[in-house]
Amino acid sequence: MKILVFDIGGTEIKYALCDGNFTLTEKKSVPTNAHEGGKRIVERVVEIAKTFDGIDRIGISTAGQVDSEKGMIVYATDSIPGYTGTQIKSIVEAETGIPCAVENDVNSAALGEAYFGAAKGEKNFICLTYGTGIGGAIFLDGKLFKGCGCSAGEFGHFVTHAGGKPCTCGGSGCYEAYASSSALVRAVTEKTGRSLNGREIFAEFDNPEIRSVIDGWIDEIVVGLKGLVYIFNPSLIVAGGGIMNEKYITDEVNKRLQTQLMQSFRCVRVEKALMGNDANLLGAAYIASNI
Numbered sequence: 405m406k407i408l409v410f411d412i413g414g415t416e417i418k419y420a421l422c423d424g425n426f427t428l429t430e431k432k433s434v435p436t437n438a439h440e441g442g443k444r445i446v447e448r449v450v451e452i453a454k455t456f457d458g459i460d461r462i463g464i465s466t467a468g469q470v471d472s473e474k475g476m477i478v479y480a481t482d483s484i485p486g487y488t489g490t491q492i493k494s495i496v497e498a499e500t501g502i503p504c505a506v507e508n509d510v511n512s513a514a515l516g517e518a519y520f521g522a523a524k525g526e527k528n529f530i531c532l533t534y535g536t537g538i539g540g541a542i543f544l545d546g547k548l549f550k551g552c553g554c555s556a557g558e559f560g561h562f563v564t565h566a567g568g569k570p571c572t573c574g575g576s577g578c579y580e581a582y583a584s585s586s587a588l589v590r591a592v593t594e595k596t597g598r599s600l601n602g603r604e605i606f607a608e609f610d611n612p613e614i615r616s617v618i619d620g621w622i623d624e625i626v627v628g629l630k631g632l633v634y635i636f637n638p639s640l641i642v643a644g645g646g647i648m649n650e651k652y653i654t655d656e657v658n659k660r661l662q663t664q665l666m667q668s669f670r671c672v673r674v675e676k677a678l679m680g681n682d683a684n685l686l687g688a689a690y691i692a693s694n695i
């Protein structure tokens with residue numbers, strides 16, 4: 405089976421081909437240009453799909469809350485304006501004639517990690533990705549827990565600072581406004597006046613000014629995870645997003661959680677997602693292969 409898979413994030417649309425053995429090839433990416441709106445994003449996906457021949461299925465992992473039965477965006481924050489209500493599956497199927505499956509990006513990542521990565525064989529875990537926003541997924545008894553509005557696990561928007569910074573969801577004080585990788589980038593700019601990306605920030609790890617921002621940002625990650633640990637009492641939390649390649653982050657998060665959590669919750673370990681960006685694509689391929 406030949407599956408074309410997409411991962412639509414706030415910053416980039418990644419895509420690749422996936423075969424029946426879940427091997428990804430021809431990985432590419434284009435900017436999301438989120439400001440152009442949801443309709444344009446789906447048009448771009450269709451344009452890309454039309455450049456491939458012999459595709460059996462299309463699998464799409466996307467930011468936003470997804471009704472995967474209907475393949476539509478139930479709600480998206482302003483990180484992708486005008487995306488709410490976009491009927492991705494029906495548009496893609498009508499335009500390409502290829503069966504299509506759609507799932508939230510972090511739900512896809514959790515499936516990718518559960519079947520191929522850090523959570524292989526685990527029946528219960530939670531997964532978070534730290535990127536433009538913070539996405540989340542709840543994997544219970546070997547299945548994704550979706551909630552009544554197909555939206556469970558939007559951990560980026562649970563409030564860690566009452567009355568705090570504004571968020572793209574329209575609320576304020578949300579976890580992702582403090583602990584996403586974009587929040588780290590913003591905090592470094594506020595402190596130093598310099599505009600550095602995640603990789604550049606960690607390249608200056610020994611600069612005390614930068615280091616204090618990183619350490620404060622890790623405290624923000626821990627605050628949110630503590631809340632989730634007290635709700636789920638999980639043994640495993642999978643943490644994804646490119647920034648998690650910095651081992652210092654997961655080491656510190658584990659260390660701080662072990663000292664701050666009540667004893668009965670310390671069985672938790674936080675592990676870096678093993679499949680990296682591939683997890684979303686593989687999860688999308690997995691659901692597409694099961695249509």
Ligand code: BMX
Nearest residue numbers: 413414468480481535536537539560
């Ligand atoms: C936001 C929200 C989530 C998404 C998460 C991570 C939208 C458009 N996005 O909280 O659905 O899972 O960001 O997405 O509503 P990313 O943009 O960081 O990849």
Ligand code: ZN
Nearest residue numbers: 561571573578
């Ligand atoms: Zn929010």
